[in-house]
Amino acid sequence: MIYLDNAATTRIRPEVLNIMTEFLAENYANPSSIYKPARQAKAAIDKAREQVQKAIGADRPAEVFFTSSGSEAINWALKSIATQNANRGKHIITTAVEHHAVLHTIEYLEKEGFEVTYLPVDEFARIEVEQVKAAIRPDTILVAVMFANNEVGTIMPIAEIGAHLKEINGQRGKDDKVYFFTDAIQAIGRIPVDVNALNIDLMPISAHKLYGPKGVGALYVRRGVKMLPLIHGGGQERGRRGGTENVAGIAALGLAVELAIDEMDETAKKHTEMRQYLIDGILKAIPHSKLNGHPEHRLPNNINITFEFIEGEGMLLLLDSKNIAASSGSACTSGSLDPSHVLMAMGLPHEMAHGSLRLTFGQDTEKGDLDGVLEVLPTIVERLRQISPLWEEFQRVGNIDIFLGK
């Protein structure tokens, strides 16, 4: 199979699987116990915490908390900042293109009485730091802007936002801080992420996007940020998240993050070249196709292209029949009746948003895989266009106004 859905999940690395097996099959001790295997399990957690700390440039391992997923880390971070700071302000700033784990948590907070500014994005799914500057109010407590978009790969101006927040926080004083949360789940291991250099206060991580297992994540929390205890129980995760630790998963996350960072520069270079090769190849081979997302401020492993006059799910089914795994922002694949909120926020008309295809590379992806796509995709698009009344109309009269109510 040609697997080009690495933004959805990745294949676990053999060395990461090995360390999991060790803590599942051999050393199964509870890290809170006193005997030697337990101490070893505890040491594995400590090591993983340091691996994550180093990978993201944090000051202390204690700023890293392990969770069961990226979504859990996101929920915990946003709800903590909101509830712990509600007495001084209830205004949150975010963007229209966040992952649903962020958007739906913030919508929940909105129902609980918080006021939210959703910054619109430009045609490339990007915001400008000036929009954040203009939106900040005396009662703003949190800015939540994703590092890189999971659908179209657009990288946000995180350094500029962080620098601006640092500057205004210097003026506002210690007890009136605007916290900076960034969802870096798609970015870590693909592009440089440094919480100190970028002035990030809270940042979620997910193992399975980095060649680690599903079911484990982490949250970076800058020292001094007050967190709600998420799960009351034993004293695990410094009393913030009770429950016997997922030792195998945590050790795997630590190793996966470390290895991803080690290989990042090389992989990014390779992926950037492959990305250009595939984008050029597709746009050249298939008329009426358009790249979605930013041409430069873009994750090295992400391609998102709209093919006019067709719908995305059919493309995925036909690609699947050729053993190619990909994804789309069409309504039929989003689990709802609306096409991708990201593509809509970028201003794509409905019929264009429905026809998007996302291809995301991983460490196993080779140029031959891309040639495999280039071999079948033009035929697949052509085939769906032959079925499409929009294409027939366009061929006949040169537009599809009749379908757009014009």
Add this chain to the structure above:
Amino acid sequence: MYSEKVMDHFMNPRNMGEIENASGVGLVGNPKCGDIMKIYLDIDEAGVIRDAKFRTFGCGAAVATSSISTEMIVGKTVQQAMEVTNKHVTEALDGLPPLKVHCSLLAEEAIRSALWDYAQKKGIVIDGLEKPCDDHDHHHHDHDHDDED
């Protein structure tokens, strides 16, 4: 997620295309919903549907329901075709995933829209047939949203 029947009709759509000088043409759906179906009917003097062709913009389920519904109405009288409902279409496909059931409405509405066009051209009245909305926005998605996740 799709039955074999759905996949078969999606991979090998029956009656795809158009009919020149069709007795009736139906067009339903809109880009907002993500599915549009155009259907052409050839109806003889006895009121029997001799041929049906379609083109559909939409997901696998939309294409499959379009395909099978054309098969279901060919050889039927206009009055019999009126009795083809989205439930019949769904059953003929061995079911559809909950989120896709609305796609089967597309076919039912397209057939009725084409029959309306035929009746207008012929100056006849078909029992039980109402004028379709002409804003192409008639294709509602009124299914249970609790199914999502």
